Amino acid sequence: MLAHPLLAEQPDLATAINILDDWAAHQRQRWRQPGLAIGVVYDGELLWGAGYGWADIEKERPVTLDTRFRIASITKTFTATAILQLRDAGALRLDDAVSDHLSWFDLRYQDAPAITIRNLLTHSSGLPRDSSNPMWTECAAPDWDSFVADTQKRAPTRPPYAAFAYSNLGYSLLGGVIESVSGQSWADYLQEHVLDPLDMRETRPIPSADDPLLATGYTRERADGRRDALPFWLMKGFEASANFASSVNDLVKYAAFHLVSHESAVLSCYSLLDMHRIHFMGDGWEGGYGLGVGLYRMNDRVISGHGGGYPGYLTLFSLCRELKAGLIVLTNALGSDPHEVVSQAFKLLLPELAKLQEAAADAQPEWARYVGNYESEWARQKVVIRAGQLQVISLDWLDEAPTVLEPTDSPHTFRLKQRGQSNETLRFELDEAGAVIRMWERNEYSLRLRD
Incomplete structure (x- = not known):
């Protein structure tokens, strides 16, 4: 467990953290969950963090804030950041047709406009969700050449902008766009232009099976209470949608980048604002999707971020930019509930963090x-x-x-x-x-x- 000195100065905030700590430990036991890591970010720093349970049950290796988890679709936020960075550099426009950068891509709904980079970013392309093979069931993804060959046979299910429809295929295409525009592989570009400038040394675009810090991923709990370890595998042709592995400590640096309002070494302040506003409104007007992040309201606060689901891992990266706060929740088992952890944590912490900002205001x-x-x-x-x-x-x-x-x-x-x-x-x-x-x-x- 790691706590910030600010907690010694703010007893009500410290009490809220203490409640969260005990609640999280209790819930992990109730859910019989192997491992859980939580990080609370405030004003660019780790306010508090803790690991619970086991990164590997058989080896009795405990979860720490340095334990790496497959963060799955949180990867999409990194891919979107890279696309916006290339836009900042004038290398592409969001309204470019995908075919402008991927010459092999000619999918188009009949009598509809061309699918654009913006459509891929906002899940409004009309493209199918996943591979035509049982990728998530058999834990095996196609390589890029197979991905291209298979995608060329897939027809859009609706015209662009007709509806929000989550698409791993669409975000994987963005990986191809990054490679085409930059001349670097998706992984190399992300490493050099996003991770290195943010000093994220412990994040892996392409994880390794023999990584001693990687948590083992487990199945749902069986009827007899048993959980089985799931095999290690990579997303290959779908890597830009869900391949990353990272830790709480490294994602704190990523949260700090997203919480600033000024220019950074990675994105202009304008692109960061653009990323965290709704570009496609959800049904019922209760939230929507930005550029690589989902958004919703919690009472009078706007929450943005992304979840991730991968065989053996469920994760969530959430931000309240107004209060300069972030939450990182990483688990290594299916059937866990990071959304419930984030919901309870924000309910406990946001009112106390709001008091900090009110106290900081100084009437003249x-x-x-x-x-x-x-x-x-x-x-x-x-x-x-x-x-x-x-x-x-x-x-x-x-x-x-x-x-x-x-x-x-x-x-x-x-x-x-x-x-x-x-x-x-x-x-x-x-x-x-x-x-x-x-x-x-x-x-x-x-x-x-x-x-």
Whole structure:
């Protein structure tokens, strides 16, 4: 177990972590699960992490934060990152036809537009999900040449953009696009241009069967309570969709990259924002898919990330970018439930992490002059100081979220932090005596009402 010094300063957060620790240990026993590793990330660092149970039952090798697991479809986030990096470099466009980069690819739904890179990234291509062979049942994937030959025989099941339909085949094609555009193999490109810049030395695009740190993957629990070890195998032609192996400690570095809001050595801040917004809305408008990540709402927070399922392994990589928080859950058995671990962990931790950010906000004494009521023909508003922030509240629409005023370098001028609005400014106008007389929002104003 590893804990951050911040927990000594925040007793309520430490209590939430303690509850999570005991709950996770208890659930692993209830589920009779071989091994489990959890990492909690905050502000780019490992806040807390722990390993439970066995990486290998027969050898009694314990799970640690350095134990490597097959992370399966979390691989897709790395493949998507590589594609966006190539876009940043001007080497491709997301609306390029796949056939622009893979000359052999000519699949097309009748009378429909060409399938694009964007379609592959968002699972909106209409392509089938997997291989035409029982890959997941027999633990054997085709090599690239066989993948190409088989794919050429597969017809799209619907036109592009008609529906979200998860496709490992589509993401495997992205691996071919990366190779075609970069001149490097998918694995070599990811190693040199994503893993090395992030110092992810313990992550393997192509895992090895004799890796002493690799957890053994196990079946579901049999009727007699037994679990069998599953064979080691590689995704080969499907590698860009699900081949990676990694550990909690290395995925902390990956989470830190996804949680930043500035430029990084891997992606522009704009591509990172693009990655973590919905590009294809799910049924019921409860969530959707971005560029290599799924998104959903947990109460008033947006959660993004990706799960992974591989024979012997179920995993989940989840982020709450608003609160600079991440969760990594890795298991080495089918029938485990990393989604339940993430759900309970976020329920425990996000309220406490939100308090940290509220406490970090520091109201400025000079803001007191702005507090009061303002009125125009359009609205009656109230400026208040709350939770360390200067806020504007609508007295006509009290159920609406307040507008937060973020200080700028200009006197009496603030950036409007308002959902769905244009990030423009608000300025308080003062008279010669220094009293506030007007509040200018963008190019319109309200008059200050005297008490």
